[in-house]
Amino acid sequence: MAQPNPLTTPPPGADTQIVPGHTEHANSHTGAFPPFESSGFLAQLIWLALAFGLLYYLMDKIALPRIQAILHNRAERLRSDLDQAQAMKSEADAAGVAYETALSDAQAKARDIAQATRNDLAAEADDKRKSLEGDLNAKLAAAEATIRSRTEQAMGNVREIAGDTAAAIVERLTGQAPDRASLDRALDATAH
Template sequence: MAQPNSLTTPPPGSDVHMVPAGAPEPVHSAAFPPFETHTFLAQLIWLALAFGLLYWLMANIALPRIQGILHDRSARLAADLDQAQAMKAEADAAGEAYAKSLRDAQGKAREIAQGTRNDLAAAAETKRKALEAELNQKIAASEATIQSRTQEAMGNVRSIASETASAIVERLTGQAPDQASLDRALDSTATAH
């Protein structure tokens, strides 16, 4: 024999929950629990106590900590801004010092370059004058050499001309010419040219 099932099975598709046999049926109330009028006073008291406790915690613990953090942060920001301003002033001063030293170095470089140019120009002028003097000496010596050789050559030409003229006159006339008349003829020919 089969024992009776202690649970009653609802028919398929019904909205009934399974309840053990012999258990009392649950009581359903119609209102949402926070809106039940018989618990309003207790709910308002707990609301006031929770709000007061939360307000006290916020005012005495959380807000002072947040205020301290904000104060520390603003103090740190102010210190960082002051430090940045000081570093900027130092950087500006260093930049000015660098620019001044650069201008001074450029001025010195220009002075050195101008001095070097002047020294080189003076050395070149001295060397040019020395070379010019040496060249003038060589030209004068060359001219003197040329003149002495020209005179020597002219002396040789005169003796060759004298010998040649004497040989020609002797061949044509058969007699040797008089040296004095030959010298006069050569002198008159030399002054004509």
């Protein structure tokens, strides 16, 4: 600063950069407190009326209707967009439900088909098994019959051999051949 010790050198108004002088008081008759300077009141009120009137006109006729319209449009837009989204969502939901039903139908059908196939196959296998068993049983029966007839035949042969042997033994012991009827009786008696 220009003055190192201003407290001791006080030329009043020296620091004019702080106090920009009182030359502006040319307009005001007195040095009264400016906000209470009544000589400017009328002009201030007139300018206020003009400025505020202009502002009111601009706000009332242009600005506020426009902003209102903007906000209204946006709200409308949002609502229609939301409605559209809602409609799309319900559509998607319906599609989802349809898909679910189709899927469960298909699953049920597939299950049915699988079950039917399984049943068919089981029945077929059963039939095959039964016919095979029948065949086997028949063969078994035939085989048993063969065995039985062969056994009988063999047994018949045994009787004959036994008769022949018995006749031979009796002939050797008694020297005379036994008659056929008594031999049969004796064989029957021993067989049982």
